Amino acid sequence: MSRPTSNELSFDRHAIDSDLALLLHSEFGSRRELLVRCFGIIIGGIALWAYEGTSLGPVWAAAYLLALTANYHALTARGMAARWQKRLCVGGYCLLTLIYLAMPVYLLVAGDPFLSFCAALAVIAFAIFTLYRPETPDFARTFDVLVGWMLVVIAAYSFMPSGVAALEQGLIAVLCAVVGLYYTMTLISTRKARAELRRATQRNLDEQKMEAIGRLSGGIAHDFNNILTAMLGNLELYNEVEDAKEKDALVSDARKAGNRASELIVQMLAFAQRTRLEVERHDAREIAKNLCVMARRMLPARIQLEHRWPEQPACVLADAGRLHKALLHLVLNAQEAVEGEGSITVAVDLIAGPATEAGSDPAENPEDAHLRFTIADDGPGMNPEVASRAAEPFFTTKPVGKGSGLGLSTAMGFAEQSGGALRIRTGPLGTAVMIHLPLCP
Known part of the structure; x- marks a missing residue:
């Protein structure tokens, strides 16, 4: 196959994907705007049919909706050659715009004052839409500018009074040119501002990702360094001591360090949702009861443990x-929050909606509900900055050596891998951490 010459149009796969993504987002990114647009097209077609008694309005509305559907399928198609998909989508974008504008242009030249007024509204709606829509590829911006000038020329020709002097005609032409120039400047500046905002947002997300990766790597390295220091230190001392009991104690300490390393790996896999779960049907009340029994043994007597769960299975x-x-991790966090004296609540509630939505309204119909496990305390709560980072791995407000910062992140990874979610509600009256999980019949 011969290489394309300099006069042929070359395509970059990454650029094509970016342009198609921008087109898809600009045309179909807002469901509310799409519904309003389609509703307006349908109502306009029906109104024109009722006013004129011809089928031109419904045919125009059907053509627009058909072109809109075809454009969506072209943008979301898989397996199509890259260059042909982009050409098809570019053609679909231009065709969709021209189909829409065909009706206002027809109404402008129809000579009916009422239809001319409706055409003016349609043109204004198009101008608002082009300024309102999100960022589009460069070709779409150029095309929108050309279409805007075409509409200005058509409007000037349609509304130009007959029999006026050349001076008045020139003045009208200048005013129309000013409107067209202002529209062009506004459109270009708006699209550029949105493009810069998108790039700035992406840069901010990349920086946050790198910061999270650095913090995660640092936390893992720190914990593993401590574990390896304990293991290697005990193994080196093993050859130095002669007492059998001391040797056994050193081996036991090294084994404990290895178990801590294994537990760290399990927690990291749970956070990354890579742990294999043994998913089965369990009575949530029994899980909560067993948790309360263990928690009561662990918690100081000054901490009051309360519970709440459904009466029915x-x-x-x-x-x-x-x-x-x-x-259990959440209970230990709650114990730290109340500082040895206060109240901790273990609750199980039936909540409306699916688990992934993590709603908070009680459910009346179990068929459309999920379960919410709540661990709440009456401590001082978290400030907004701490609350926003509470579920990050290795983030902790505890002193060095008092916590790894993996409790909440592990719980969040488990909840999401199980088809649910983790939510945190905090304030001056305390903190509640909720794990939402699917309900099983």
Whole structure:
């Protein structure tokens, strides 16, 4: 196959994907705007049919909706050659715009004052839409500018009074040119501002990702360094001591360090949602009861432990062991929050909607509901900055050596891998951490 010459149009796969993504977002990114647009087209076609008694209005509306549907399928098609897909989408974009503007142009030249007024409204709506829509590729911006000038020329020709002096005609032409120039400047500046905003947002996201990766890597390196120091230190001392009991103690300490390393790996896999879960049907009340029994043994007597769960059986679809461990982490966090004296509540509630929505309204119909496990305390709560980072891995406000910062992040990873979500509600009256999980019949 011969290489394309300099006169042929060359395509870059990455640029094509970017242009198609921008087109898809600009045309179909806002569902509300799309519904308003389609509704307006349908109402306009029906109104024109009722006013003129011809089928031109419904045919125009049907053609627009058909072109809109075809353009959507072209933008979302898979397996099509890259260059042909872009050409098809570019043609669909231009065709869709021209189909829409065909009706206002027809109404402008029809000579009916009422239809001319409707045409002016349609043109204004088009101008607002082109300024309102998100960022588009460069070719779409150029095309929109050309279409805007075409409409200005048509409007000037249609409304130009007959029999006026050349001076008045020149003045009208200058005013129309000013409007066209102002529209062009506004359109270009708006699109450029949105493009810069998108790039700035992407840069900010990249910086946040790199910061999170650095913090994650640093946390893992720090914890593993401590574990390896304990393991290697005990193993080196093993050859220095002769007492059998001391050797056994050193081996035991090294084994404990290895277990901590294994637990760290399990927590990281849970955060990354790579742990294999043993998902089964369990009674959520039994899980909460067992948690309360263990928590009561661990918590100081000055901390009051309260509980709440449904009277009827409520089955959760989850890994019971992982769920119990996640809830236990939350109880330990609540203990730290109340500082040794206060109240901790363990609750199970039936909540409306799917688990991924993580709603908060009680459910009346179990068929459209999920379960919410809540660990709440009456401590001082978290400030907004801490609350926004509470679920980040290795983020902790505890002193060095008092916590790894993986409790909430592990619980969040488990909840999302189980088809649910984790939510945090905090304030001066305390903090509540909620794990939403699917309900099992």
